[in-house]
Amino acid sequence: MNAVDAKSITQRFGKITAVDDVSFTVSEGELFGFIGPDGAGKTTLFRIAATLIIPTGGRMTLFGLNVVSDFRELRNHIGYMPGRFSLYTDLTVEENLQFYATIFGTTIKENYHLIEPVYKQIEPFRKRRAGHLSGGMKQKLALSCALIHKPRILILDEPTTGVDAVSRTEFWEMLEGLKREGITIIVSTPYMDEALRCDRIALMQQGRLMGIDTPAAIRSSYGKKIYAVSHRDRYRLLLALRAMTDVDSPEPFGEAVHINIREGATVDDVKKSLERAGLEGAEVTEITPGIEDVFLELMKKGS
Amino acid sequence: MKKLLFLLRKEFRQIRRNRFMIRAIIAVPILQMLIFVPAITFEIKRIDLAVIDNDRSQASRELVSKLTGSSFFVVTATPATVTEAESMLLSGDADIALVIPPDFSRGLAGVTTPRLQVLADAVNASTAQLSWSYITSVIRDFNREVIISTGMIPANMAAIRTGSLPGISVSPRYWYNPKLNYKYYMLPGMLVILITVIGLMMIGFNLVREKESGTIEQINVTPIMKWQLIVSRIILFFIIGLFDLALGLGIGWLAFNIPFEGSLLLFFACAAIFLVAVLGLALFFSTMASTQQQFLFIAFFFVMVFILMSGIFTPTESMPLWAQQFNLVNPVAYLMRINRMVMLKGSGFSEIMRDMAMLTILALSYLSLAIRAYRKRA
Numbered sequence: 123m124n125a126v127d128a129k130s131i132t133q134r135f136g137k138i139t140a141v142d143d144v145s146f147t148v149s150e151g152e153l154f155g156f157i158g159p160d161g162a163g164k165t166t167l168f169r170i171a172a173t174l175i176i177p178t179g180g181r182m183t184l185f186g187l188n189v190v191s192d193f194r195e196l197r198n199h200i201g202y203m204p205g206r207f208s209l210y211t212d213l214t215v216e217e218n219l220q221f222y223a224t225i226f227g228t229t230i231k232e233n234y235h236l237i238e239p240v241y242k243q244i245e246p247f248r249k250r251r252a253g254h255l256s257g258g259m260k261q262k263l264a265l266s267c268a269l270i271h272k273p274r275i276l277i278l279d280e281p282t283t284g285v286d287a288v289s290r291t292e293f294w295e296m297l298e299g300l301k302r303e304g305i306t307i308i309v310s311t312p313y314m315d316e317a318l319r320c321d322r323i324a325l326m327q328q329g330r331l332m333g334i335d336t337p338a339a340i341r342s343s344y345g346k347k348i349y350a351v352s353h354r355d356r357y358r359l360l361l362a363l364r365a366m367t368d369v370d371s372p373e374p375f376g377e378a379v380h381i382n383i384r385e386g387a388t389v390d391d392v393k394k395s396l397e398r399a400g401l402e403g404a405e406v407t408e409i410t411p412g413i414e415d416v417f418l419e420l421m422k423k424g425s
Numbered sequence: 426m427k428k429l430l431f432l433l434r435k436e437f438r439q440i441r442r443n444r445f446m447i448r449a450i451i452a453v454p455i456l457q458m459l460i461f462v463p464a465i466t467f468e469i470k471r472i473d474l475a476v477i478d479n480d481r482s483q484a485s486r487e488l489v490s491k492l493t494g495s496s497f498f499v500v501t502a503t504p505a506t507v508t509e510a511e512s513m514l515l516s517g518d519a520d521i522a523l524v525i526p527p528d529f530s531r532g533l534a535g536v537t538t539p540r541l542q543v544l545a546d547a548v549n550a551s552t553a554q555l556s557w558s559y560i561t562s563v564i565r566d567f568n569r570e571v572i573i574s575t576g577m578i579p580a581n582m583a584a585i586r587t588g589s590l591p592g593i594s595v596s597p598r599y600w601y602n603p604k605l606n607y608k609y610y611m612l613p614g615m616l617v618i619l620i621t622v623i624g625l626m627m628i629g630f631n632l633v634r635e636k637e638s639g640t641i642e643q644i645n646v647t648p649i650m651k652w653q654l655i656v657s658r659i660i661l662f663f664i665i666g667l668f669d670l671a672l673g674l675g676i677g678w679l680a681f682n683i684p685f686e687g688s689l690l691l692f693f694a695c696a697a698i699f700l701v702a703v704l705g706l707a708l709f710f711s712t713m714a715s716t717q718q719q720f721l722f723i724a725f726f727f728v729m730v731f732i733l734m735s736g737i738f739t740p741t742e743s744m745p746l747w748a749q750q751f752n753l754v755n756p757v758a759y760l761m762r763i764n765r766m767v768m769l770k771g772s773g774f775s776e777i778m779r780d781m782a783m784l785t786i787l788a789l790s791y792l793s794l795a796i797r798a799y800r801k802r803a
C-alpha cells in the first residue's frame with residue numbers, strides 16, 4: 123500500500139487553478155520532496171493532503187484512507203507543519219507540546235523517544251514562550267508538536283524557509299532520522315540543495331507536476347552539456363552572453379553563469395567571442411547539471 | 426469531554442498571559458460603573474438664568490431671590506435689554522431669561538395686570554421643558570404668597586396660616602425609586618451594557634485571533650472537532666461575563682448603595698441566557714471577519730444599534746413602531762427591562778417570564794444561526 127496515492131487532483135479558487143490534474147504516489151517510509159517557485163501550488167496540494175481543504179476534482183488517499191471522507195480517522199495519523207509558524211506564541215514551549223499531546227490523547231512521556239532528537243535541543247528553553255524563540259527553535263518546536271502523536275506521515279510545508287543555514291542542515295538530519303523510524307515524509311522546499319536529500323522529488327510549476335524522479339535521475343535527464351562561465355565583471359559577462367548567437371539560455375547562478383552552447387559551436391568559439399567583447403580571462407568549464415538547471419529547462423519548455 | 430477540559434485549560438492560560446485582557450476584564454466594569462452611572466443623568470442641577478429687571482422694586486428682588494433660593498437657578502447676568510438677553514441665550518451664557526416688566530410691583534398691588542416673560546434656550550427640548558416647569562412652579566408659589574399677603578382671601582381661613590390655598594391637593598408617591606435617584610435607573614442598564622461589550626467584543630477577538638495568527642491551521646489537523654473549539658470559547662467568556670457582572674454589581678452596591686429588591690439567582694439566570702445570545706451573535710460576526718479590525722467594525726456597529734435602541738436612555742414604548750419591532754430581536758432591550766424590574770421593583774419569575782422566554786428563544790436562534798454560518802465557512 124502506498125503512503126500517498128493522488129489521482130488527478132485539481133483545485134480551483136474561482137478562476138484560478140492552483141493545482142491542475144496532479145497525480146503521484148509516495149511509498150511508505152519515503153522522503154518525498156516538492157520543489158517549485160512561489161505560487162506553484164505546493165501549499166494547496168499539502169493542505170489537501172492534510173485534510174484542510176476539499177479538492178475540486180480528483181482523489182487522494184493516505185494509507186488507503188480518503189482525505190475527504192475519512193478525514194477524521196486520518197487526522198490521527200498526520201503530522202502537519204504549515205509554512206507559517208502556527209503554534210501559540212503566548213504559551214511556553216512545554217505548554218504547546220503538552221497541549222498537542224493531550225488533544226491527541228497521548229502524553230509527552232509516551233512518545234518522548236520519537237521527539238527526543240528534536241526536542242532535547244529546545245528543552246533548556248521549555249519555560250520560554252514560543253513567541254520568544256528564534257526561527258530555528260520555533261521550527262524545532264513545530265516539528266516536535268507535529269510528531270508528538272506518533273504520526274505515520276509528516277507533511278511539512280517549506281519547513282526551512284527563513285531559517286539559518288546551520289539549523290537547516292540540522293533539520294534535514296533530523297528528517298533523515300525520522301525516516302529511519304519508518305515515518306513517511308512529504309516536504310516542500312524552495313532550496314535546491316535540500317531537494318538532493320530526498321528519495322524522490324517532484325518538480326512543480328503553475329499547478330502542474332513537470333516530473334517526478336530521484337535527484338540523480340533528474341540531473342541525468344538533462345540531455346545537453348552545460349558550462350559554467352565566470353568573470354569578475356558578472357554583469358557585463360551576462361549581457362555579453364545574452365547577446366551571443368552561439369550561446370543558449372544563459373542563467374546566472376551565484377558566482378557563475380550557466381550556459382548551453384548551440385550545435386556547431388565550441389567552447390573556444392565562446393571564449394573568443396568573450397575576448398572580443400573585452401572580457402579577457404573568462405573561464406568556461408563543463409559541469410554536471412544540477413537540479414536547478416533541469417528545473418529551469420523544464421520551466422522554459424512548459425511556458 | 427476530556428478534550429474540552431484541555432482546551433479550556435489552554436484558553437485560561439492564554440487569558441492569564443494576556444495582560445491587556447486581564448486589565449480589560451478588571452478595569453472595564455470599574456470604569457464603566459464609576460464613570461457612566463453618575464455622569465449620565467437627565468436631572469438638571471443648574472440653570473443659568475439671566476434676569477432683566479425693569480421694575481427694580483422690592484417685589485421683583487423678592488421674586489429673583491426666591492428663584493435663586495431653589496438651588497437650580499443661578500443668576501449669571503442681569504442684562505439691561507431683551508436684545509442683550511437674546512444674545513446671551515445665543516452664546517450659551519444663559520439657559521433661560523426672565524423679563525420683569527416695569528409695572529410688576531404696581532400690578533401686584535392690583536393696579537395693572539403684570540406679565541412676566543420667560544425666554545428659554547430649547548435646543549434640548551427636554552431641558553427647556555424642565556427649566557420651564559421649575560421656573561413656573563417658583564413663580565406660582567410667589568404668586569400665591571402675594572395673594573395671601575394682600576388679603577384677597579379672608580384672613581380667618583385656616584389655610585392662610587398654613588400657607589396654602591384651598592383646592593385639590595395632589596401628593597405624589599414615587600414607587601420603586603422614592604427619591605427619584607437617577608443612578609438607580611442608570612445602573613441596571615449600565616450592567617447590561619457592560620456584559621454586552623465584554624461578551625460580544627472579547628469572544629470575537631479571541632475567535633478571530635486564532636484565524637488571524639494561523640494557529641487554527643494546526644488545530645484543524647488534530648482530532649479536535651470544531652464544536653469543541655467553539656464550546657470551549659463560549660464557556661470561557663460565559664464565565665468572564667458573569668464574573669464582570671458580579672464585579673459591576675458589587676461596585677454599584679459599594680459606591681452607590683444601589684438597592685437590590687429581587688432575587689440574585691433570577692438576575693444571574695437572565696444574564697446567563699443573555700450571554701448565550703450575545704456570544705452566539707459574536708460567533709456569527711466572527712464568521713464574517715478574517716481580521717480583528719473587521720470584526721471590531723461589524724461588532725461595534727451592532728453593539729451601538731442594540732444599545733441605543735434598548736431603552737437605556739429613552740423609553741422603548743415611545744419609539745416608533747418599527748423600532749419597537751426591531752427590539753423584538755434586540756437581546757439588550759430584554760435584559761434592560763428585566764434588570765430594572767428585578768433590581769428596582771423586585772419582580773419575580775412570573776413578572777419577567779415573557780421577557781425571559783423571548784430572550785431564550787433569541788439566544789437559541791442566534792446560536793444556531795452562528796453554528797450554521799460557521800459550518801458553511803469551514
